[in-house]
Amino acid sequence: MFTVGSIMRKPVVRIAGTATVAEAIHRMHERGISSVLVEPQAPGGPYGIMTKRDVLSKVVAPGKDPEKLRVADLMSSPVITVPLTTSLRECSALMLEKGIRRVLVAQGNEIVGIVSDTDIFSAVEERGWGPTF
Numbered sequence: 001m002f003t004v005g006s007i008m009r010k011p012v013v014r015i016a017g018t019a020t021v022a023e024a025i026h027r028m029h030e031r032g033i034s035s036v037l038v039e040p041q042a043p044g045g046p047y048g049i050m051t052k053r054d055v056l057s058k059v060v061a062p063g064k065d066p067e068k069l070r071v072a073d074l075m076s077s078p079v080i081t082v083p084l085t086t087s088l089r090e091c092s093a094l095m096l097e098k099g100i101r102r103v104l105v106a107q108g109n110e111i112v113g114i115v116s117d118t119d120i121f122s123a124v125e126e127r128g129w130g131p132t133f
Contacts, residue, residue, distance in 0.1 A: 005084030008113030017072030048075030081106040
């Protein structure tokens, strides 16, 4: 059985919630990624995630200035996490149930990777689902 731990992308690119959206866009472009993990604003607080879809719908379409907005203003929080051992089937079902396109992979309380619907699709296309028992 294939797990999210076997296909996750790492390390996860992180940014502070106090960073400007312009800074986050630059980091995303520089790394060729479509989302960033937003660090908790207080110790033990929830993580967030900001995606290119957030930027398009909350900044570009309404004509807002990314230099004047903070990442914390756009992010979704709390994030959905799964353990490293979660199967691709379980992860796919969770993503459909929650209406999300990516999940963060956790080992204990630490975020160690990220998996997108595209990652799952590519893995299944290349290798199949794995054993069904």
